[in-house]
Amino acid sequence: MKPSPFTYHDPHSLDEALALLNQYGEEARIIAGGQSLVAMMNLRLAQPDHLIDINNIPVLNGIECQDRLLQIGALTSHQDILQSELVRQSCPILTNAAAHIGHYAIRQRGTIGGSLSHADPAAEWPMIAILLDGEMEIAQLSGEKRTLGARDFIQSIYTTDLAPEEILTKISFPCLEENEGWAFKPFARRRGDYFIVAVAACLTLDQSGRIKRLRLCLGGMEATAIRLDEIEQGSIAHLPDENWIREVAKAACNEGNPVDDHNADVEYRRELVEILVTDALQDAFKGTQRG
Amino acid sequence: MNQTNDKTAFLNAGKTLLRKEDRRLLTGHGRFTDDIHVVGELHACFVRSTYPHAKISALNTAEASAAPGVITIVTAEDLSEWTTTLRLAPPIEGLLPIEMTALPKDKVRFYGDLIACVIATDRYLAEDAAELVIVEYEPLEAVTGMFAAMEEDAPLVDEELGSNMISHQSFETKSIQKIMKAADRIVESTFATARQTHLPIETRGCIAEWDEGSQHLTMHIGNQAPHPFRSVLAGRLKLRESQVTIVVPDVGGGFGQKIALYREELIVAALARHLKRPVRWREDRMENMLASSHAREDFARTRAAVDSNGRIIGLMLELIEDFGAYCFYPANYLARVVAMILTGPYDIGEYAYDVKVVLTNKCGNGPMRAPMAITSWIMDGTIDNIARELELDPVQVRRLNMLADSAYPHTMATGETMEDINPGTALEKGLESIDYKNFRKRQLDDRTRGVYRGIGICSVVESTTYGSKFYKAAGIPGSGHECAWVKVDPSGEVRASAGVMSTGQGYETAFSQAVAEGLGVDPKDVAIKLGNTDVAPYGMGSRGARGATAGGGTVYLAAAAVREKALAIAAKLLGLNSADHLSIQEGRVCWFFDGKIQETELTLSDIARTAYLDPTSLPDGMEPGLEVTKAYDPPPMTYSNSCHFCEVVVEVNSGIVKIERYLVVENCGNVLSTQIVEGQQLGAISMGLSGSMFEHMIYDESGYNQTGLLSEYMMATASELPEIEIISVATPNRRTPIGLKGMAEGGVMGSIGAVSNAVSDALAPFSVVIDSHPISPLSLRQKLRKSH
Structure with a gap:
């Protein structure tokens, strides 16, 4: 469990990092927190010749909120997100999701950009990004930036749209609306584990108490988290009553194309979805009643 | 046992004390195998099977041997020169005898089985080289379930045995068959436990040092039973037992996984001797889970x-x-x-x-x-x-x-x-x-x-x-006794040792209480020395929940014997005819007189000084010194x-x-x-x-x-x-x-x-x-x- 040989680079600016990436291309990997990459290197599942450490590029780190858009630097650690008052006020589902990531030591080192670039289908950030239609800001050597919605960025298991020469620099989430109810319900055998199945939901109601917008996302049912667009659309103007919750849960559990493994068979994943969707929608509804 | 075993009679046993080990363990000053470094040490890494069951048809180490930092790569043939074959054949009816070489010669039996050993100047280079070893396999069908293993045409795990059923014993009382036949009602139940592993937080690991001058092997290793381990290791290396010292530092858990001499440690020791250089090995977590036990x-x-x-x-x-x-x-x-x-x-x-x-x-x-x-x-x-x-x-x-x-x-x-x-x-x-x-x-x-x-x-x-x-009745060679010594130095310092070895249980605390109970001193004044086979007496080690009764019990008996001698000396020094009314409490000799316990001016230190430095003042015929080694065989x-x-x-x-x-x-x-x-x-x-x-x-x-x-x-x-x-x-x-x-x-x-x-x-x-x-x-x- 020792990595194969590699050259370590320690750029102090984004330009320097991009130049290195351009130079080494697919032979290089970026290391931020290293919580997945180092394990893969130790198992020799990843054998990069060049490791480009972005920890000394301060511009990549930090949380701010402008025009109801929460912007998080890619190098921001899970723990910093968990502890951020700004995040808690503007997008509390992120705070809740961060609390489910690994354990304290992992959260201290692991970063949101690293998690999204790694695109583990059982990880919290890719799922939350898909739920909230987060926008990825990507830097290129030319000095150009491009932005991409989460659903386009995350393509499959461990696969993103990121080119070998690019760096994910920032993730933006629209702030939750006032009185928007939300819930994140992961199911894992042990505290801190990657989830087996997870459900995330955001719900807003109009003044008459009918559904204005539902966002509903399943994790663990496909190679990426999936949004249930049809159910979301079909729920608009519905009364958010127990009946509706039951119907949505029943419909949601037929979504996706999950696999059997020793943690869960297909049927069990669907059973969990039904339970977790029910739970999530009940919580989200309660959230809408807070104001 | 001539005693009441009434709990209230004990002064030190059963007390709650802070663990003696915790000062070093909780402040990060524990000394585990990885904290020990030896000048000139080399690192071992094993090439392991990527098949569950396969013939090894060819093994090519040429490219790997030429890789940077590689000292040598050894295979089954090399090891067979330096080590003997393990033969496990206790005379137990229904149990087939087995033989095992240091490395498998012709075929691998499980995913993670051993094939070769790379020795390099560091573990990174050793792993790089291990990847270059070319193994050609001829895959065999694997048998992976107990019921499949018992089928007649099942692939054989060990061809020498002619069967996968390595052991079969049965027993019945005289009338059981008759009762079962006549019974109105039979309730049938089944139970199946899952395969597990021990998962100590510290995996296995060792450092073998060969001293060419004195022809002596020192093995630093986390192990539960240092002396039996020494016996087996010496035997398989064709060394005399006096040529081997086992030193066990702090150990991060064992749960039974650190008793036997496995193949890896044997190979590391053999290579240290062959290369005349220290060799270390740390099992990584994946090896521990796939291939330890x-x-x-x-x-x-x-x-x-x-x-x-x-x-x-x-x-x-x-x-x-x-x-x-x-x-x-x-x-x-x-x-x-x-x-x-x-x-x-x-x-x-x-x-x-x-x-x-x-x-x-x-x-x-x-x-x-x-x-x-x-x-x-x-x-x-x-x-x-x-x-x-x-x-x-x-x-x-x-x-x-x-x-x-x-x-x-x-x-x-x-x-x-x-x-x-x-x-x-x-x-x-x-x-x-x-x-x-x-x-x-x-x-x-x-x-x-x-x-x-x-x-x-x-x-x-x-x-x-x-x-x-019990062992004798079960036909298993070995003993259930344990051995301990307690020594009071001329300065009055108390030390004790036994053959059992802690893997984190807190023996130093518990045994100091056993000595305190037997001798009459404060537990904090007792130093417990475990894990070095040149210091500890030959004992059977830690397993089968024997730490307290066999380990602590023997330590207590040795301490009580020291007290007896100390009191005989005390009686002489105090001018008394007998030690009958004397005791030692917190290191001071006390006298039970007039219905009360009274302190005398005499301390254990005074007695120790006399025992070592003024032997002519001892009772007639008494040996100088104040130490006892005792063996005890529990029920x-x-x-x-x-x-x-x-x-x-x-x-x-x-x-x-x-x-x-x-x-x-x-x-x-x-x-x-x-x-x-x-x-x-x-x-x-x-x-x-x-x-x-x-x-x-x-x-x-x-x-x-x-x-x-x-x-x-x-x-x-x-x-x-x-x-x-x-x-x-x-x-x-x-x-x-x-x-x-x-x-x-x-x-x-x-x-x-x-x-x-x-x-x-x-x-x-x-x-x-x-x-x-x-x-x-x-x-x-x-x-x-x-x-x-």
Whole structure:
């Protein structure tokens, strides 16, 4: 469990990092927190010749909120997100999701950009990004930036749209609306584990108490988290009553194309979805009643 | 033992003290194998099989040998020059003898099996080179299940044996067959434990140093039984035992995985000698999980003949154990104990067992904390099944079949004699504490609300501290005695040692209390020196819950002998005719006079100084010095008992089990150190719950291990485990020093049974019975779906 040989680079600016990436291309990997990459290197599942450490590029780190858009630097650690008052006020589902990531030591080192670039289908950030239609800001050597919605960025298991020469620099989430109810319900055998199945939901109601917008996302049912667009659309103007919750849960559990493994068979994943969707929608509804 | 073993008679045994080890361990100053560095050391890395079962048709190390930093790469042929073949052939009926070389010559038997060893200047380079070793395999069909292994045309794991069934023993009382035939009712039950591994936080590892000048090997290694390890290592290296010293530093857990001499350590030692340079090896986590040793994976079937009241009139056990591919222990060693002590606290005179152990293409098994872990689940699970089938209360069936506490000593049908235990008291005390009387009503009320609550009860009779007589009777070579010395230096400093070795249990604390008790000093003034075979006396090491009774007990006896000598000297110095009324308390000689204990001016230091430096003042004929080495052979078996109670709520939609209450009533005799015993109880129960609810070493049908990483192998953490309440109903053992008993394994036995029985009880409305582990949410859903 020792990595194969590699050259370590320690750029102090984004330009320097991009130049290195351009130079080494697919032979290089970026290391931020290293919580997945180092394990893969130790198992020799990843054998990069060049490791480009972005920890000394301060511009990549930090949380701010402008025009109801929460912007998080890619190098921001899970723990910093968990502890951020700004995040808690503007997008509390992120705070809740961060609390489910690994354990304290992992959260201290692991970063949101690293998690999204790694695109583990059982990880919290890719799922939350898909739920909230987060926008990825990507830097290129030319000095150009491009932005991409989460659903386009995350393509499959461990696969993103990121080119070998690019760096994910920032993730933006629209702030939750006032009185928007939300819930994140992961199911894992042990505290801190990657989830087996997870459900995330955001719900807003109009003044008459009918559904204005539902966002509903399943994790663990496909190679990426999936949004249930049809159910979301079909729920608009519905009364958010127990009946509706039951119907949505029943419909949601037929979504996706999950696999059997020793943690869960297909049927069990669907059973969990039904339970977790029910739970999530009940919580989200309660959230809408807070104001 | 000429003593009352009345707990109140002890001044130091049973006290709660801060652990002596913790100053260094909790401040980061522990010294583990990895903290030791030797100038010029080389690093070993093993090339391992990527097939579950295959012939090695070619092995090419040329490119790897030329890689940077590589000193040498050795194969089976090289090792056969430097090491002998292990032959394990105890004269046990039904057990096939096996032979094992340092490296497999022609074929590999499991995924992770050894092929070659790379020695390089650091571990990174060694791993780089290991990747360059070219192995050509000719894949063979793998046998991965115990039932498949017993089929006639099954592929053979070890061709030399001609069969995969390496061990088969049976026993029956005279009338059991007749009783079973005549019985009105036979209740049949099955039980299956999952394959597990020990998972010490510190994996295996060692440093071998060969001193060419003195022709001496020093081995730094985390090991539970340093002297027996030395004997085997010296033998297999063709060295005299005096040429080998084993030094055990701090050890991060063993649980049975660090007893035997495995192949890796042998190879590292052989290479240090061959290269005349120190060689170190640290097993990485993946190696530890794939290829160190595994445990459990037992299947049991009981057939109980019962009358209409639930009284058991005859019991038959069939037990099969999947032992994996290699035996570092006699294969019958673990399963046999289950069969021997199965009936435990129950009055079952007619009994039969049939125990088979089979080899498969998986990592070999080794004893893991509570090798007989499944025992109490089998017995109390059988009782619960009887209650269910006859629609009786499970407590009623227990009471009906349980021996009265006054019936002990009692000899089981197998000839095992239990004494000084109180299973009846433990059961009743627990029932009262959990308010069993009202539980069934609570359970029914909850069911009407869709809440499925259950209670599981498991009585444990724990076999501990196996004495020499037990080994002899079992046909296993070896001894159950232990050896210790206690020395008072001329300065009055007290040191003690024994052959057992701690892997984190806190022996330094517990043994200092044993010395304090025997000698009459403060525990803080006693230094305990363990783990160096040149310092410690030859002992049998730590296993089978023998640390306190064999280790601590022998230390106590040696300390008491030192006290006796010290008091004889004191009597002489004080001008008394006899030492009858003298004692030592906190290092000072006291005199019992006029109904009161009075201090004299004499201290243990004064006596020690006289003993060493003024021998002419000693009583006539007395040897100078103040030290005693003592050996002690405990009774054939020292039994403890406990009764476990687990209350769960099962969410039937998700299959999630919530433990709402866990309570254990314990009788582990008098103890040396209360908080260390409590730590062992909590640890053992946690290990059993984790094993029965979470852990599962999964092999696929082809023999590939699916769970070789900590992310895949589910071990419970503190977050998943319940609060545990402990109630003591201790009674001392009449024959052991201080009335000690072992206790470190019963918690595993009891928790496995209690949680399984609790889930079955909760799911009774669905007719779901837990008959296999782990009790995962998925497995419960699969069972519940079938019941609908």
